[in-house]
Amino acid sequence: MIVLALKKAFIISHHGEKLYHNGGYVMKNVPLINCRNLSLSPQLSKNRIDQAKKTLGPGVVQRVLCFALYLLGVNRSAIGQLLSMPVETAKSIIKAVTRDGLGAFEDRRRRVSTFLPRVQLEPAPITLKNEEDHVVVDLGGRYVSLPRQDALQVKIVLLTMLNNGLLSKRAVAEALWFTSTHTTTLARRLSEKGACSLVDRRQGQKQEYRVPAPIKAELVQQFAVDIITSGQTSGEKISTELKERCNISIPARTVRHHLAQMGLREIKQSLPQLLAGAKKNSKN
Numbered sequence: 001m002i003v004l005a006l007k008k009a010f011i012i013s014h015h016g017e018k019l020y021h022n023g024g025y026v027m028k029n030v031p032l033i034n035c036r037n038l039s040l041s042p043q044l045s046k047n048r049i050d051q052a053k054k055t056l057g058p059g060v061v062q063r064v065l066c067f068a069l070y071l072l073g074v075n076r077s078a079i080g081q082l083l084s085m086p087v088e089t090a091k092s093i094i095k096a097v098t099r100d101g102l103g104a105f106e107d108r109r110r111r112v113s114t115f116l117p118r119v120q121l122e123p124a125p126i127t128l129k130n131e132e133d134h135v136v137v138d139l140g141g142r143y144v145s146l147p148r149q150d151a152l153q154v155k156i157v158l159l160t161m162l163n164n165g166l167l168s169k170r171a172v173a174e175a176l177w178f179t180s181t182h183t184t185t186l187a188r189r190l191s192e193k194g195a196c197s198l199v200d201r202r203q204g205q206k207q208e209y210r211v212p213a214p215i216k217a218e219l220v221q222q223f224a225v226d227i228i229t230s231g232q233t234s235g236e237k238i239s240t241e242l243k244e245r246c247n248i249s250i251p252a253r254t255v256r257h258h259l260a261q262m263g264l265r266e267i268k269q270s271l272p273q274l275l276a277g278a279k280k281n282s283k284n
Contacts, residue, residue, distance in 0.1 A: 049065075066094065216262075226241070228272060235252035235256035
């Protein structure tokens with residue numbers, strides 16, 4: 001019955017159209033099919049559909065037939081009758097395939113498509129976590145822990161990742177306790193001259209970070225004054241102010257080191273707000 005109805009539908013729908021020499025209708029790239037020249041076997045059709053159902057499943061076969069009949073020019077009402085389905089269901093199948101492509105032939109409740117290639121998920125972003133004794137690189141659930149005491153190792157790993165676009169300049173600068181400008185300089189040096197260029201050959205480097213408690217106290221005090229009065233500070237600024245005010249000579253990078261060690265850099269933004277709130281409450 002399906003074969004005869006399909007043949008009749010094509011004879012009517014393509015009446016008067018120009019034919020190829022082999023019987024197909026003329027169409028750009030894809031020739032239309034002239035069913036008048038086809039010999040259709042209901043028994044072969046049944047056998048092949050049964051085989052397709054075993055391989056693809058009845059639902060997929062039904063959707064394929066529905067869309068194939070639609071492409072061949074059968075109207076939607078006739079498609080519904082031929083396939084024993086509501087007309088609205090036929091319309092929904094045709095609309096879904098036209099809009100979504102090959103995947104619409106499958107049951108949408110399936111979690112993984114057997115037709116379409118598996119989509120590669122975007123890798124999780126790489127992030128840094130700054131801890132007191134380590135810098136932790138989060139590789140999307142896998143972690144690399146870099147000990148801060150091995151400063152050269154930390155610089156080489158993080159700057160290499162920066163040069164390869166895996167980390168942002170800001171994240172690396174914060175982890176290394178450097179300015180963005182200095183981080184850019186080191187990254188360029190590593191790229192051009194290799195890891196050996198990052199070794200600090202200045203004498204006294206290992207002892208430079210060691211400062212007595214009174215100097216640390218002056219450092220904290222100067223940090224608080226700068227933040228409260230101007231809302232900003234830097235290692236260079238504090239180093240200069242300690243030299244002028246207390247005649248204390250302490251390198252800027254040592255200042256940055258201890259600011260980070262004591263967690264003071266984390267309160268640069270919140271300290272002025274906290275002070276303003278305290279003043280407001282005292283007035284009330």
